[in-house]
Structure formats: structure tokens, C-alpha cells
Amino acid sequence: MKRLAGLFWSLLFLAVPIFGVITFAVAPAYDIWLPKDVSEHGASVDGLFYFILWLTGGVFVVTEVALFWFIWKYDANNKKSEVKYRHGSHVLEVVWTIVPAAVLLFLAIYQMNTWADIKMRRPNMAPTVEVIGRQFEWRLRYPGRDGVLGTPDDLHLVNDLHLPIDEDILIQLKSMDVLHSFFLPNVRIKQDAVPGMKIPVWFKAREEGVFDIVCAELCGWGHYKMKGRVTFESRESFEKWLEVKYQEQEATQASNAET
Amino acid sequence: MSTVETKTTSVQDAPQKQETHVHAQPSSARKLSTFLSTYVFSKDHKVIGLQFLFSTLLWFLIGGLLALAVRWQVAWPWSDVPVVGKLFAQQGGQMAPEFYTMLFTMHATVMIFLVIIPILAGAFGNFLIPLMIGADDMAFPTLNMLSYWFMWPAFIAFGASFFVEGGAASSGWTSYPTLSTNVNSSPGAGWGQTLWLIGLTFVGVSSMLGSVNYMTTIILMRAPGMTMFRLPMTIWAMFITAVLQAFALPVLTAAGFMQLADRSLGTGFFTPEGNIVNNAIATAGGGQPLLWQHLFWFYSHPAVYIMILPAMGMVSDILTCFARKPLFGYRPMVYSVAGIAGLGFIVWGHHMFMSGMNPALGTTFMVSTMMIALPSAVKTFNWLGTIWAGRIQFTTSMLFALSFVSMFIIGGLSGIFMAATPVDIFIHDTYFIVAHFHYVLFAGTAMGVWAAIYFWFPKMFGRTMNEFWGKVHFFLTFIFLNGTFFTMHILGAVGFPRRLADAYHYETFHHLQPLNAFMTYCAIGMVASQIIFAVNFFWSMFYGPVAGRNPWNSNTLEWTAPSPPGHGNFDFQPIVHRGPYEYSVPGVESDHLMQTDPPNAAATAAAAAAH
Ligand code: HEM
């Protein structure tokens, strides 16, 4: 009976790595996994994610199985062998300090370039569009026909972002009121919008399609509904769309002027 | 109430120091004042510890119920809330989004500031420090009493904030400006937020009083022979936690006052110029929202270690006791706690990778964060080394301690994903983060706290808790917690954001509702399992089997005192002859040598040989 208790508890601890691995193994089959990536830099983000997943997954399985094994093997009711009276081991301490230190340092250096590409090496260009967070919508401002932001002919839109594919996009991110976070899950981009700051965000989309813009920083009671859509399309259809929107804006401005 | 018991320990060489209390026959007024000074305004560290324990356990219940309400909304948005739905009838039994926002804010606030921090430092720190170092009380008993009573204004401020207009604070436990500073930004940004800041300040004062006391006590009041490197890990952890508190807390307190001033005096430390919230008039500003984040995390990152180091210490002691084996790598364990504390001051920026902070600075914080995983790894390996080749006794306490190790591995490893800045772009502010901190804080610290409660309960109340129901409690909690929190990792892998009242209208997330429903069922099971604990706890206090001084055959000093110890703790002067982990010493008849046992030739020889 007592032996069974030891077996039971050790198996419970063995269940941790087993179910842990199963969860991660079956999740992609149910589409509970990284959403589709349409960006240029996303592959290196996802690559790093998988690299860390395999690395930590390995450590996870090894340490959890070791824990199970010790619990099972050294159950007081199950074994007769002597307790090893040891206060530690110099060699082991050195090994299990140096090895993880080296791995972690490698990880740190290995990822620096990706981070610099996404957040530090900003393309030298004028902003494609300005995105302004406001409770609880995304206000968009395209430079008008003069190609310059901040002039009277700017095009103003809400929540409906269109961008051309296969070229550098530079977004100027601002907030009017509180913090928001501009999150494009399918582009592997996230950046907080901070009142008082103009933050550049850049990427290159490689596939056409319509995707979610999610607000990822708590911005008040309506945070959950601060949703936008981004449409990636070819240069031509992007320009066509821009022209249509521009004319719509002019039309409403004209009718506003009449009334 | 007699504190004089017959001595059962083998210590003979200690000078006697008996405290005899002569209670004259009290009149009823005297009775009342005795009652008040013994149980209410007591300066006895044990009573204060228990006061903290009972208060925090009560708040634990409240925090747990808040969590269930949060989970309800996440799983079944806008559906009628069962049982309590009628209480907030604004929406006919449904939860309004601002109510949901308030719920998760207050859930985290309660759990962090009113449960985890005070239960570790306040309850266990108070109860254990003097007992484990062989002192008769804390260095400053009055400060100690005040540290408990300063929690009450906090309890009242946080508690009352639910009932003020606009409800309690709802800008997250991180309280980021300008959502928190601009009173127009949300319903809870009015009185609720002000009370939140007041409450936080009082919690801070309480922690600071405790911290000064713990440092002084541990440095000055150790029993003869108790050198620093003979201290049990629990005490080392409490000591370093107190140091962390003392250095980090003033920053939070100052920041809290700045936020209060921004809100009530219009100082604008955290508000930029021309900030327009909710169509109100633009503020004067001249400040920076990121300043708050730096100040807040300068405290709150060290605070996450304040929330786990004491649990690590207690778990180390429990593991050695029930593996009947010395702690593996005592010094590396001490150094890694110190390392975590030191590095803990230079990693706060990892909460701000996406905040708009200079990305090059982000890289620096990334490197220091990667490095802080190292001492955590060293600790884990040493715990594994401790149970290796031991003789494991499956007590409830041991099961909780083992699960602490198992779960901390998960929480530590998920930290590495988030420390990697490019990966954090995707998982920041998603459920991956929520998974991470529940693995370290609930699956880690809370499980460690249960291990400690089952372990030291006999010392606190003189009786042991029921083992069978303890194990049932462990089993259910363990299963349900993993069901609730492990799945959060894969939610995070989809990018499922935290703090959303309803995420299913996003195309990316609409298929995740069934998984969330499963997690909510597990969460309900997890909270329900605590009924078993509560019943066991109170029943055992009165009817549990009476425990002797040392029911677990443990080595540390508190087990030489009576259970429960009387005023002044020890009925003899403890003198320490060795470290706390001399279990299964070869050539010694008993499988444990207490710190106070007289010097033993065989033990000295064995220790020399084993080094
Ligand atoms: C192995 C060491 C650890 C590493 C590398 C690590 C890393 C991180 C990082 C990078 C974040 C920020 C993620 C983000 O917001 O994007 C984070 C969040 C957090 N960590 Fe850890 N962590 C570690 C251990 C711990 C421990 C031991 C605790 C607590 C006992 C803890 C508690 C938290 C909490 C509460 C948050 C979230 C705060 C919030 O945003 O609400 N972490 N961790």
C-alpha cells in the first residue's frame, strides 16, 4: 500500500512532462498555434521561438523526468539503500553553472541581430501612414497627394488600414489619450503607442490578405473592442483604394461646406 | 497558557532561561486588556505572524473569487453570471466591460499586495525568523506590531474602493498612466484609483517596517553558535528579501505619491503636453508616461523575487527534511539567492521591451534578463541534487514542495521566451505572460506556501493537519492548476491578448473559446478544492492530533521549542553546534542531528569526510 503511494505520486510528477509535451504537440493540429505570418522578418522571430521551444523543451523533459525518477527511485518505503550523505559537489556546481551560462549567453547574442532589424534599423524614408491610438479606435492619416504628412490634404480614416505589399512600410505611431499597443499578430509586430511620443514602426508584408489589428495594451473599459483591420494588397490596388477614399473625403468635405 | 514545559530535547549544556508568567486573577477589565494585548495588539512575533496568516488567507479567498469572475467573462463573455450576477444588476446579470476591467485589476492587486507579499514576509517571516535563529522575539516588537496594523488602512482602502462611485481601480495592477492618472479615462480612474494608491502606500509602509525589523533581527539576534552560514535557507531567503524590500520600496512609494499628485494637484509627472482623454480639456503636461513604468518596475521586478525567494527558502528546508538528506550545495544556494537579488535590480526593463523605450537599452535588459535565469537554474539543479539518493517521505508538505520544484521549472523556462526580445514582440501582453507568472506565483509560490503551512502548522497550533485530506487537497489543486495555467501557453502562442473582455470578435482568436471554457472549468475546480483545505485547517486547529515539539524529526531550532512556543519562544537557551541540514549522518544513530544537539565525534568525522 505504501509502495503504491510512492508509485502514484511519482507518476503524477511524470504526468507533467508527458502532458506538457502532448499539449504542445497537438495544439497546432487544432490551430491553437502561431497564426499565419505574412511578414518578411517574421520567419526569424518564429525561428527564434522554435529554437527556444526546442531548447527549453529539452531542458523541461530532462529535469522533470529526473524529478520523477528520483521521487520514484528514492521513495523511503521502496528502497533499502543508504542515504548518500553529501553536501554538494564542486564539479557539478561548476558544470551546471557554466553550461547554462554559456547557453544563455549564446541565446542573448544570437537574437540581437533580429531585434536590431525589427526595432533599430529603421528604413530611411518618409512615413507611409500615421496611426494614432484613441479610446477606442485606430485613427489613420495618409499623406495626401503632396506625399507629406501633416498638410491640409491628408487623408483621414478610422480602423481600416491598407498597405502595399513587397515594399518597406514605415508607420508613425502616436496616441492621443492613453497607452495603446499596435499589434499585428500576422506580421509579428507589436509596439505601444505612447501619448507624447512618435514611435516609428516598420516592416514589409509579403502576402495579400486582410488581417486583424489588435490593441494589446490596456486602454480602458473598451480595450477589447479597439479592433482594426489591415489589408495588404498590390501597389496598384492600394493606389486605387487610396484614390477612392480620397475622393470620398473630398465629397464629404464639399457637402459639409455647403451645409 | 503556561509556557514552561518539560524539556524533551537532548540539550543539556544550555543555560536555563525560563520565562514564568504569573497571571494574577484578572478583573474583567483587566481580562479585556490582557486579551487585547495578547491577541490583538500583541507584540509577540508569533501572534503577529498568525494575524498576517489569517488576514492574508481571507484575502486569498477574495482574490480567488475575483479570479473566477474574470475567468467567467473570458470563457463566456456577456453571458449571465451565475449566483452573484444579480449583485451587479446594471446589465441584468451580465458583466459590463468596465466591471471586468476592474475585476482583473483588483484580482492581481489583492493577490500580489494583500496575499503573496504579506503571507511570505508577514506571516512566515514573522513566525519563523526568531524561532529559526533562536531569538526570543524580533528586534523591534512595537514596529512589528505596527507593520501588521498598517495593513489595515490598506485592507480598508482596497476593500472600500469596490463601493465608491465608478468602482475600484481599473487600470491594471501596473497602473500605467495616463489611464491611471487622468480621471476622465475610465470609470475606475476616479476615487477607486486614489484609494488604490493610498492602499499601496500603506502596504509599502507595512513592508518597510517588517523589512527593517527582519534585517536587524537576523543580523543581531542569532543564538550563540548560529553563524550566518549555519542559517537555514528560509532565513537566508527572508534576509535577502528584506534587503530587496528596503532598497526597492522607496522608489515605488515615491512614484505612488507622484501619481497621486498628478491626479489631485495636476503636477503632470507622467502626463505629456496636450494630452486629451475622452474629449476632456487637454492637460498641461510636461511629463512622460514611461517614467512611471521605469519607477514602477524598478520596484516591481525586485518584487517578483520578494514574492518567491522566501518560498524557495522554505521549500529547500522542507525538501531536506523529507528527503532525510543534507541540502545539496548550501553555499551555491545562498549565492544564487544573492545573485538573483543583485541581478534583480538591473532587469526591470524587460517589462518595457515594447513600451517605446530605446530599443538599444532593451538589448541591455535582454542580456541581464538572460543572465538572471542562471541562478534560478542553479537552484533547480541543487534541489534535484537534494532529493537524489535520499529517502523520500510523501507527506503533504513534501508533495507541495516537490511540486514547487516541478512547476518552477516551467515558469523559469517560459521566462526565457519573453527575455528573448524578438519573441517578446509577439508574446508580450498575451496569455503567454499570464502563464509565466501564474507558474511562478501560483504554481510556485502558492504551492510553496501550502507546503509551509502543512509543515509549520504543528508549530503554530500544536496539532498536525490531516494528512489524508491534505493529499486530496494537493492532488486536486495540482491537477486543476495545470489544467488552468498550462493551456495558457498555447493561447499565448496564438497571440491571445490578456485583459480583453471579449476577444472572440477577432478573426485570429474566435476559435479559442472552447479552450478558454475548459480552463474556466479547471479554475472553478481549483478554487473549489480549497474548501477541503479550509475545513482541514480549522478542524485540525482544534481537533488535529497533538504534535510534540518535533513531529517531522527536523533539525532547525524552532523544533526544539514547545509547540506552540510560549511567550519568549524557548524554555532554554539554544546553542547551535552545526548547520541545519545534518540528516542521515553516517555513524550517528538517529537519522538527524539537530542544530542544538551536542557535538558528536562521529558527525564531525563524517562531515569532514563528505566535504
Ligand atoms: C527564470 C527567470 C525569469 C525570467 C527570465 C523572467 C522573465 C520575464 C520577462 C521578460 C517578463 C516580461 C514579459 C512581458 O511582459 O513581455 C516577465 C514577466 C513577469 N514575470 Fe518573470 N521571469 C523570470 C522569473 C520570474 C519569477 C521567479 C517571478 C515571480 C515570482 C516572475 C514574475 C513575473 C511577473 C509577475 C511578470 C508579469 C508582470 C505583468 O506584466 O503583469 N518571473 N518575466
Ligand SMILES: [Cu+2]
Ligand atoms: Cu487597448
Ligand SMILES: [Cu+2]
Ligand atoms: Cu521582471
